Amino acid sequence: MVAFVRTQDAPVAPPPANMTGAWAAAKQKFFPTPLSSVAGVIIAALVAWVVWTLIDWAVIRAVWSAPDRELCNAEGAGACWPYAFARFHQFIYGFYPVEERWRVNIVFLLGALSLAALLIPSIPRKGLSALFFFVIYPVLTGILFVGGMFGLTYVETTQWGGLMVTLVLSVTSMVASVPLGILLALGRRSTMPIVSLLSTIFIEVVRGVPLVLVLFMAVNMFPLFMPPGVNPDKLLIVIIGMALFAAAYMAEIIRGGLQAIPKGQYEGAQAVGLSYWKMMGLIVMPQVIKIVIPSIVNHFISLFKDTSLVTVVSILDLLGVVQSSFNDAKWASAQTGNTGYFLLAVVYWLFCFGMSRYSQFIERKLATGHKR
């Protein structure tokens, strides 16, 4: 016999009083157990202390306007911002002639616009944007930066500096490293022995030596082997060196992606009669790139920061130009160095964080179900 059958839902009881409201939510999130409560409070206090110290130094105690070092050197003074303002243009353009800096601005602006057109998915005509960014833009940049034609004054690369050089170095090596890396990765996995051997040798040799050493050798030893009077352009050597270096690492990233593609994909592609390049271009590479995006961006971020190594060969990139300004008798003070380094950290962080966020966005967009 069925003694009792519920015919309707039991009335919903309200949650216990100590589980509702903002306080309960906060308690559950931040103070679930006594141990984590204590840890949380300590960490919060630490964070607050660090943030407060930073704000105190960078804003409250900071010197905002001063004709020279005197005020910045006063007891208890914080960040020396007038120094950064005075040197701001040099941090961006280096020693680029003042009256020619509009050329750099145009390149920056075009770069930002075309990059936006290329990277923001909702903007149509990706093919055109890509054509502009990868073919026309580099040529245009070269013409505008170097000059010497179309009535532009010639500006030699020794006058370049600051953020401009950092961006030239990093963007060039990033853009060049992807196709080179793909070719090297395919070469390494190729069944043709010579191609495979050469690719492997290149990748392993480049990965086996420190970048600093490569830069130093290229800039200082290379000219010794040249006939006297031939002085290959320092920045050009460095750009080529960094691009090849980046390509070797990129090749291994791509190879990792290639290995993650199931054999069935290759066989399927071959079964429908696709040639090698069509198989790679249409079937394999799109999947590979999707898989390796986090690694690629990780590599780009480290590459962006690695460009600061060119200071060892006395190319005044962003880091170099800021560092060299510390020893200006007009601004040398106890806080000048700190201010410069703080500024550097902010700028580098902004760029790297931007790259990181964009890659997460693209990952989400390309996610088609089989998340790893």
Add this chain to the structure above:
Amino acid sequence: MKTFKTLALASVFGLSAMATASASTLDDVKAKGFVQCGVSQGLIGFSNPYDQNNWTGLDVDFCKAVAAAVFGDATKVKFSPLNAKERFTALQSGSIDVLSRNSTWTMSRDTTLGLSFAGVTYYDGQGFMVPTKLGVKSALELGGASVCTQTGTTTELNLADYFKANKMEYKIVAFEKNEEVLKAYQEGRCDVFTTDQSGLYAEVLKFPNPADHMVLPEIISKEPLGPVVRQGDAQWFNIVKWTYYALLNAEELGVTQANVEEMKGSANPEIQRLLGVKVKNPDGTEADNDFGKGIGLGADWAVNIVKGVGNYSEVFERNLAQLKIARGKNALWNQGGLQYAPPIR
């Protein structure tokens, strides 16, 4: 493949300056139209990028003087910032024409690198800084002091030699980096801070209270800093050397940037020779005083130098006086210093 290689090479060198190779640095320099000068990436008073696109400093001004001697225009010079490791290779490989980068003249550098030092534009040496409240007036009173210095530098060795020679006790507080040394000194972890004297003057600028510290007069090591050129080009070596001597001679004779034109009318034969003024001898012959000929330059080479940067004293004042560096050993020989130039005649 061969075409590819040629193309690759051409593209590598395409953008670079293709100076024609020749034995004479002077011809090279004249052909390209400027002096390429290696300087420090940033050293207070010696070489610094300025707010605008210019470089300033004693080392920088010396290169400007060389450019003035060659071209009659002190602006025809380009600066390559170099770090300590690459400075000599840059000179050897010919990427620069003259190295003016606070380089110490030592025997090994002078004899084994294929380079020649052309003179001593600044006599530096290791000195001591102490807090004023210590009341110390001389380094000889530093017995028992604790000294902050960098590890593994000649500074540390010089220090040991000096205290040993003077039979004084001392305690070394050594750090890896200069910033750490400075911090330790400012925090009072040691009584004395030691490094090159020009460095002491530069660092005290960054102290919150410069007046509380003083640099002791003693210099315990020899750090003669001067311009360097490649060996094997006597003419260029002479140009650089005599540019330096012209700066000194101009100071000695009272020729300054401001009065150089009127000094051309001076009756002092030494000034006439320095400035290359044609004069009539009492016997009716003409002395053309063209000493620039000997180094492949015009008779007005020294006039150009002084017009371009001033005499040695003016260069010194402009760059080092703001650091409160006294002339000291860098005064002229007839004022108790070491700066001495052979006569022009």
